Amino acid sequence: MEQPAFDAVAAKQAIFEYCKKRGALAVGIANLADCERIAPPGHRPSDLFPRVKSVISLGVGGQTQGAWALPSKAMAYSGSTEVRGYKVAYGLAFHIEQKFGAPSVYVPPDLDPEGGPRVPLQSLKLHAELAGIGARSLAGDILLHAEFGFLYYASVFTELELPPDAPMAENPCPAPSCVSMYRQIGRTPCMKFCPAQCLSGEIDDQGRQKMMRYDMAACAELTQEYEAVPKMLAEAVADEVRTQGAQGLLDPDRKMLWYKVSAGSGAWFAQCFECMRVCPIATRAPQADPILRREQKKTG
Amino acid sequence: MARGLSREQLGITDALLATFGETVFRMSHNLQVREADPVRTLDWAEIERQREAMGLADGQIAARLGLTRGQVMFIRNFEESRRFRVGQQAYLLDLGGGKRYRPERVVRLEDRARYSEDALRLRGVFRFDAELARHYCEKGWWADDTVSGWLARHASKRPDAPAVIFSDQVITWKELEARVLRFAEGLRGAGVAAGEVVAVQLPNVPEFIVAFLAICRLGAVMTTLHMPYRGTEIQALLRHSRARVAICLAQAKDWSPPETFLTCLKTVVALGPRVDGCLAFNDLESGPPLSRDHAEPVAADPFLLLYTSGTTSAPKGVPHNYHTMLSNARLGVPEHRLGADDRILSAAPFSHLFGLYALHCAWACGASNVLLPAFTPPDLAATIEKHKPTALWTAPAHIAAVRAMGLLEKHDWSSLRLTIMSGSACPPQLVREFSGKLKACAVTQLWGMTETQGALYTRPGDPLETHCTSAGRPSPGTEVRVAEDGELQVRGCLLFPGFYDNDEANASAFTQDGWYRTGDLAAVDAGGNIAITGRVKDIINRGGVKFNPRDIEDLLDAHPKVLQSAIVPMPDAVLGEKACAFVTLRNPKQALTLEDLIDYLSDKDIARNKLPEKLVVVAEMPFTPTRKIIKGRLKIP
Structure with missing residues (x-):
């Protein structure tokens, strides 16, 4: 019996439906060639999955309206919903293999074990940006979506060849209110309210991003506690900071870290979210609020 | 490290790190x-x-770079x-719920070491028996009381109710809180930080209250200096307390307080006309308020450092935290039957523990404080008639002086429902007389020390004889016992932790099992009421026979010619000690001889060995700020 011809458009449609049914708000296919060209060697899709033909990116909803009102430290711990995105992507990889017979892989969102802190295996952000489901913001290149605001992204590499999408035609950042604020005080809300003052930038006469500066090291100091562990050990060994040397590792303000080590807490990657808390796109995009989304869905 | 290779295997040297570190x-x-x-x-x-710029x-x-x-x-x-x-x-912990980061709100990590060495030294005194502390917390005696918390509560719940009544001025809780927050910000700007000691020498004026509450709001500690203190005492106490800032009057009758304080401190806040080198109280109070985000003190924080005696040679600094001091006031309020509608007037100075107890009791229940800047019998009587306080904190000597001037009859005292007499031994006759004049007023006695605040008191509703002859029963959360030698010993949720920086005093102040030796002699009656019968130090040892002169003093105080009396030991070559009576006269023109006294006492059926063997008539007694006679200053001619 003759095999039916592979319909890439229909397959893409089926994949999108699968993802959306399971909670993804946005799905897109990144142009593989562009990914390969932009990502640095060692972090290209083909470095992870040599026979990759398509890069599928999906985004799940970020925080609720209520979450944005939490105190910063609680936001850091209330954490992210990215695990939902990972679950969808993990299921999608199996789904593609079962339905289309094409080997696929859920792209691990982890750090590159050879790169040390802050270096991911793959840039999920790049995949999403090229897939057209997010655009770089003035807030340290955090991707934003005009409709859904702040999203968490996950990716699937597959040997199934799917037609790619284009990046977003417009960048929602900066929002008009941010432009207005920038005109008055020279800073957007994310720049103003960053606790580490790690953001700065410029907006051009047309209200578009002209320059984005991001002091990632300062941001990491505030948000990525996992780096504190080797630092503390180094200090204790070298006795640079505290006179009590290794005993300092056991003082009360450090014990929490050891607790986290033993509990395997994901809070080490806690984001402070201050830039997103004050971002009108992240918090007030038309469908950023899950309750609102549900209501809109109901009313049709 | 990378690929499991060591630093050496990678060829990393200090030189390589120094060369490429910044660039990488x-x-x-x-x-x-x-x-x-x-x-x-x-694009x-x-x-x-932009590759390189983007990272x-x-x-x-x-x-x-030509590296691996x-x-x-x-x-x-x-x-x-x-x-x-x-x-x-x-x-991020600096940010409250739902608040956004503001650089001005953030205290940099390196600035978080909020306590200076001096502050930590004082905090180091606060060591309590862990088992007892747990017990006090479980019983609810130690709670979350702070004066700042109480002020905020009253300002929020009864903003327009009077908090302070002074002369023709009424300050509401809301106004008081606003003044306190502004002055606190002023003090903060002047360098007052949590744990630092601020010395205050002010009379009972609203500014004392504002300063006290502002110091507390900053988490700092107030040490009070009695108004009569001058250079020697002030310098000694500033040195011992390690005070950073002082608040005093800009000018006084016969001396310059700022000048004295400026010899020891860089920062002095003067109340009144501007003084060179000092900050003006009014300026500090007219700035912006302290941020409500400023860390609030907690009940375990020290907030008072009071001095009892020995101001120049070996100061006995008594530190208290909110637990010990405010629990006593909060638990005392229902015992004294006080409420938010009461008006409390303290004839005792706020620089003294008894005066502070008046403030604490008022703040515990939201009552208002009627202020009398400095005691004189006419001023006390006039203030009571004008502002109609319902409760009076007073010393027996105050009432004795009022009585001597006939002011009880000349003025209206009928607003009083409660009088608490404390500060010194109270002659029964005085209580009887005062109670007789004020039929609707419970005239109670309170015994306390700087180390304990109100430890014993009689309660409204007790029989008159109880008020006349005893200091009552222990306050809630207080335990007392009378040792074999008759000394009263105390422990409980109100007890201070130990003297500040005075190991010698601490060594003898507590028993092995943690009870505080008060130095007072006491006797307990069948109803559990405790009478203070004298001081251990006042015991006279006449030829090996010891006796307490207190009962003789009580008899002398009732003598028609005697205003006040004090009996002290007089060295004797044969007997070791004999009794010497010092007296002040009701009418200085009427003579009084030792023989008169002996005849009078002999009629009272007193053992002959207790009779005074010398009489010294003095114009006035040396008093503590609460009008307690300082026997140590009575010099036998």
Whole structure:
């Protein structure tokens, strides 16, 4: 019996439906060639999955309206919903293999074990940006979506060849209110309210991003506690900071870290979210609020 | 490290780190700059041009610098780790619920060491028996009381109710809180931080209250200096307390307080006309208020450092935290039957524990304080008639002086429902007389010390004889016992932790099992009421027979010619000690002889060995601020 011809458009449609049914708000296919060209060697899709033909990116909803009102430290711990995105992507990889017979892989969102802190295996952000489901913001290149605001992204590499999408035609950042604020005080809300003052930038006469500066090291100091562990050990060994040397590792303000080590807490990657808390796109995009989304869905 | 290779295997040297550290850090993703939006628009020329500015991967940096990828990774991680400041997340703790970051709100990590060495030294005194502390908390005796918390509560719930009544001025709780927050901000600007000691020498004026509450709001500690103190005492106490700032009057009748304080301190706040080198109280009070985000004190924080005696040679500093002091006031309020509608007038100075007890009781229940800047019998009587306080904190000597001037009859005292007499032994006859004049007023007695605040008191509703002859029963949360030698010993939730910086005093102040030796002699009656019968130190040892002169003093006080009396031991070559009576006269023109006294006492059926063997008539007695006779200053001619 003759095999039916592979319909890439229909397959893409089926994949999108699968993802959306399971909670993804946005799905897109990144142009593989562009990914390969932009990502640095060692972090290209083909470095992870040599026979990759398509890069599928999906985004799940970020925080609720209520979450944005939490105190910063609680936001850091209330954490992210990215695990939902990972679950969808993990299921999608199996789904593609079962339905289309094409080997696929859920792209691990982890750090590159050879790169040390802050270096991911793959840039999920790049995949999403090229897939057209997010655009770089003035807030340290955090991707934003005009409709859904702040999203968490996950990716699937597959040997199934799917037609790619284009990046977003417009960048929602900066929002008009941010432009207005920038005109008055020279800073957007994310720049103003960053606790580490790690953001700065410029907006051009047309209200578009002209320059984005991001002091990632300062941001990491505030948000990525996992780096504190080797630092503390180094200090204790070298006795640079505290006179009590290794005993300092056991003082009360450090014990929490050891607790986290033993509990395997994901809070080490806690984001402070201050830039997103004050971002009108992240918090007030038309469908950023899950309750609102549900209501809109109901009313049709 | 990378690929399991050691630093040596990677060829990393200090020289390599020093050479490339900064460059690697900057070329990597640590400092990113992006112009426009080249990736989204797929502007390949710009993507290539901006690659380095947007951050290079280790392999790309390696290619540019002529290093291996492993070396770059090592150098980058080394640099990032070296620069990484631990504990940055603590900044987020400064932000309250739903509030956004503001740089001015953030206390940098290095500034978080809020307590100076001096402050920690004082905090170090606060060591309590762990088992007892747990017990006090479980019983609810130790709670979350702070004066700042009480002030905020009253300002919120009864903003327009009177908090302070002074002369023709009524200050509401809301107004008081506003003044306190402004003055607190002024003090903060003047360098007062949590745990620091601020000395206050002010009379009972609203500014004392504002200063006290502001000091507390900052988490600092107030030490009071009695108004009669001058240079020697002030300098000694400032030295011992390690005070950083003083608040005093800008001018006094016969001396200059600011001048004295400025000899010891850089920062002096003067109340009144401007003084060179001093901050003006009014200026500090007219600025912006303290941020409500400013860390509030908690009940375990020290807030008072009071001095009992020995001001120049061996100061006995009594530190209290909110637990010990405010629990006593809160638990005492229902015992004294006080409520939010009461008006409390203290004839005792606020620089003294008894005066502070009046404030604490008022603040515990939201009552108002009627202020009398300094005691004189006419001023006390006039203030009571004018402002109609319902409760009076007073010393027996105050009432004795009022009685002597006939002011009880000349003025209206009928507003009083409660009088608490304390500060010295109270002659039964005085209580009887005062109670007789004020039929609707419970005239009670309270015994306390700076170390304990109100430890014993009689309660409204007790029989008159109980008020006349005893100091009542222990306050809630207080335990007392009378030792074999008759000394009253105390412990409980109200007890101070020990003298500040005075090991010698501490060594003898407590029993082995943690009870405080009060130095007072006491006797307990069948109803559990405790009468203070004298001081251990006052015991006279006449030829090996010891006796307490207190009962003789009580008899002398009832003598028609005697205003007040005090009996002290007089050295004797044969017997060791004999009794010497000092008296002041009701009418100085009427003579009084030793023989008169002996005849009078002999009629009272007194053992002959207790009779005074010398009489000294003095114009006035040396008093403590609460009008207690300082026997040590009575010099036998």
